[in-house]
Amino acid sequence: MSGSQAGPEGGIVFEGVSKSFSPDRRTTTSALRDVQLEVPPGTVFGVIGYSGAGKSTLIRLVNGLERPSSGRVLVDGVDMGALRGRQLRTAQKRTGMIFQQFNLLDTVRVRDNVAMPLRLDGVKADQARARAEEVLDFVGLSGKAGSFAGELSGGQKQRVGIARALVRNPRILLSDEATSALDPTTTAQIIELLRNVNREYGTTVLVVTHEMDVIKDLADQVAVMADGEIVEQGPVLDTFLRPRSPITRDFVTTVVPQGLPARVVEHLGSEGLWRMLLVDDEVTQPLLSDLITGFGVAVNMLHADMTSIQEHTVGQMIVKVTGPAEKVAAARAYLAERVVQIEEVHA
């Protein structure tokens, strides 16, 4: 597992990276524009964006399948774009990759699919198979080693994909929409497995996806991409609580639905209509009864939900508070001290 570098391995740095494609002389597509990104070693880092945002291009620069048009992509300090030939192939072994469509050979047995990268490296068949059995055991598929890959379910195929990506013991695992073809239950199992890879082996996991649920359950940090640019990045919980850009808000809304139907807001009026976010212990406070008994205001509960973001509980409440203006203001000040965020709801 150890390499030649000192310190933890698996760090990725994008330094002002741009990438354009010119399939012919007349057209140029800017897939990435001046991307600055730092993925600390041993973390799970999520990149989210809509189709065409540049996510696949970003990930393919990390394993040297593409080269930047300008800027540098450093993997453990090594400039991937500067490598050629054998040096590039050696550096590529530091990363494993999994794909939406699994990319397995359906008519080849599972253990041989997994052993393939080692066989290509020149490792002897019995050694390569022994290592393949080891990783298949880790992904919970030792019973399927002798089956043909084409006989497996989607979730099992992705486990094989993960085993194959891990067979060389990479410091970095790249995941390109790896759960997008799977149902929600299978997605949850694959997410759990990827977290285990990170926890057990300290592998850096870089995940690109268009699903905010995947980010919520898997990533420590997130970067949001649009049109080839990183528009926002930060710790996952912070991003859910305080999304800054409109596109990030849109993604957050898919997990924590915001607001009320416009006709309800118009009917109620925005005054005293508040949306609150609560984290961990805040969610169990008897806030509404405090308002009613302590401030003499009327409280109408319009919406409440709760979700888990990694090890945190995040609650949301929308209330309409009515009463004399000074009492409503005092109630708001009381809430503002007890919840992570409170804001007026507008139509």
Ligand SMILES: Nc1ncnc2c1ncn2[C@@H]1O[C@H](COP(=O)(O)OP(=O)(O)OP(=O)(O)O)[C@@H](O)[C@H]1O
């Ligand atoms: N090899 C290529 N040649 C020409 N254009 C490309 C190539 N690869 C990507 N692009 C273009 O770069 C842009 C970003 O593509 P990319 O696949 O990185 O986005 P994405 O966010 O992964 O989207 P999707 O999830 O749909 O794959 C798109 O406009 C795409 O058409």
